[in-house]
Amino acid sequence: EPEVTQTPSHQVTQMGQEVILRCVPISNHLYFYWYRQILGQKVEFLVSFYNNEISEKSEIFDDQFSVERPDGSNFTLKIRSTKLEDSAMYFCASMGTGRNIQYFGAGTRLSVL
C-alpha cells in the first residue's frame, strides 16, 4: 500500500541552525501539507501546497518557514533559524483528487537545543 515517507525520523539541532525536513508523498497525489504537534498538544496545520505554490498557511508559518517541491517526488519543509519552541513532531500529509482524505507520514521529531 502506498505511503507517505518522512526523513529523518529524529533531527537534533542547535538553536539558530537551519533544518530541512523531507517528505516523499504518495506518488499520484497533488495536494501536500505540513502539520506539527508540540508534545502533549494537538496537531496544528502549518501549510498547504498545490500546483507548485502555497495555497494556504497558518500564522505559525512565518518567514522562518518555507516549503519546496524540488523535484517530482520530494516535498520539503525548511526552518531557516530554529528556535527552542520549534521543537515538535512535524507531519507531512498528501491527498489525491476526488476524495478529501489526507494520508500522513510517521513524522519527524525535531529537537532544538
Next chain:
Amino acid sequence: DQQVKQNSPSLSVQEGRISILNCDYTNSMFDYFLWYKKYPAEGPTFLISISSIKDKNEDGRFTVFLNKSAKHLSLHIVPSQPGDSAVYFCAASSFTSGTYKYIFGTGTRLKVLA
C-alpha cells in the same frame, strides 16, 4: 482557537463493549469530518469520515454520527478490541483557498482493557 474540541482526554473501556468518542466543533463552514487513530511514534492513520450531507457512516466496527444542529460528531467502536487502544483525533475541514486543511481536536486516548 478552539474550533474543534474533544472534551475527554482519556477513555477506558472493557474489551467487547462499545467505545464512544465525542467531538464538538464551532465553525458551521466545516463540511467534512474525519477520525484518525494514532499510535505512539507513528503518524495519524485515517479511520473513517463523513460528509456534512449525511448523519451516519459505517465501516465495519466503526460508525461515525454527525449532528449538524448540535455541531457534534461521535465515533462508535463496537465491539472494542485491545488493538483499538490508541489516541483518536477528530478533524474538521472545509474547502478554502483551493484546498482542504484540517483542524484537529486535542485527541482522546482510548484504552481497551482485556
